[in-house]
Amino acid sequence: MAQLRKVHGSENRFFLLDQTTLDQPLNDGELSALAQQVTNPKTGILDGADGVLVVNSSSHDNVLAQMRVINADGSEASMCGNGLRTVSRYLAEKNHTNQFKVETMTADLQVSRQNDLAPEVPAFSVEISPVRFKPADFPFTNLGNDALIDQPVPAFVPGLNFTAIAVPNPHLISFVDEETMNGEALGELGSRLNGVNDYFPDGVNVSFAQILGKNQLFVRTYERGVGFTNACGTGMSATSLAFAMTHPNLGQFDRTITVYNPGGMVKTQVHQSDNRYWIDLIGNATQTHLIDVDEAELHGVNVTSETASIQQTEEEAAYLKFVDQLPKVSTIAVKK
Structure with a gap:
């Protein structure tokens, strides 16, 4: 069995897939198709998401892992700050370390665990660079x-x-x-x-x-x-x-x-x-669900409520409690 995680940073929601745990990593075509399927609220699970975060091994010196970001439309983004926080938390817990670098498309970025924003609301700091204007x-x-x-x-x-x-x-x-x-x-x-x-x-x-x-x-x-x-x-x-x-x-x-x-x-x-x-x-790195699914369903682009076993955590309730205590600065509603 393989495992996906439903995660979010500031309710920017993703499915996280650690390819180093698979018998056979998904190829680029499979990753693109999987992202389009599982993030779609009609064809996927848990009301969809904004993308899929992919964890791979890195060949770079002094780097813990690689992160790739596959958007909901199947395209690849060069970086995602909210996503990097959630990947950093996953890697920190997996490797029992609180400060390290993660390889992204254009740079190896420094990340570190921070004090929790609130009870059960873990936080990470991630470097955003390089910065360009041309x-x-x-x-x-x-x-x-x-x-x-x-x-x-x-x-x-x-x-x-x-x-x-x-x-x-x-x-x-x-x-x-x-x-x-x-x-x-x-x-x-x-x-x-x-x-x-x-x-x-x-x-x-x-x-x-x-x-x-x-x-x-x-x-x-x-x-x-x-x-x-x-x-x-x-x-x-x-x-x-x-x-x-x-x-x-x-x-x-x-x-x-x-x-x-x-x-x-x-x-x-x-x-x-x-x-x-x-x-x-610096912001939250929240994990809301653990999703167990047969690796064949990942390759077959078929992650649904019928093919997956889903376990909910208690972290979303803690995050929403934190948000409720923030000043009300906008009337724009959170996308559920």
Whole structure:
């Protein structure tokens, strides 16, 4: 038997698959098909998810394991901050260690266990890097040849300024008021820039952020390959950096920034040294279900309530209790 885990960071939900425990790892085609099947609330289990986190062995020196991120549409993301926290917890418990590196598509990232956010709400800190601004790193076109930092782009949404940051996932960020945050513009822009468009040929994650006060934000993201998510770890990280760069009187480098999202809250710290930027993302790593399934069903892309045995943990209740104690900063509902 194989085992999947249902996990989440700020209600950004995933199935976690450790391929090192399988007799035969899934190939790329099988992973893509499995992600599309199991994350779909109609064809999968447990109301679906935003993607599948895949743990593999790593050949890199001083690295504990490799993480791959397969989106709900079967595409692969270069990184996922919320997902990395949950993978880090899994690896920490499996290997009895609290500080190590994890290989991702573009970098080996430092992770570490943190103090629990609340009883039964374990937390991890993960490094978000590398940070890039050049158009070729997204890529983006028809927006000039320089970095896009706090600039108006009327073709996107008139009256809003935008910043483009790759961490390394590509992100387009705008700071907006409450009315805009709760309106239709984010969904319309996210959908448009992740279809055939003249600006981001590979698509882009789009985040709107509302400044709540000094070192405080609310962030909502339309995620490439997924759509609206309860939270996007790299999105909140990139937005925190944009906050410190474009609103230095409110967002500070090397200080803790509290970032609320539709699924809860995380903490970030943004850093700069010798023209290098990086972000520490700190938040929950919650495990809600253990799912036992025959390995043949994974290869056959057939993980359903009929083929799997599912055991629920008590951690979601603890997480929701934690969220209930947070300030109510948005009327946007959590996606169940």
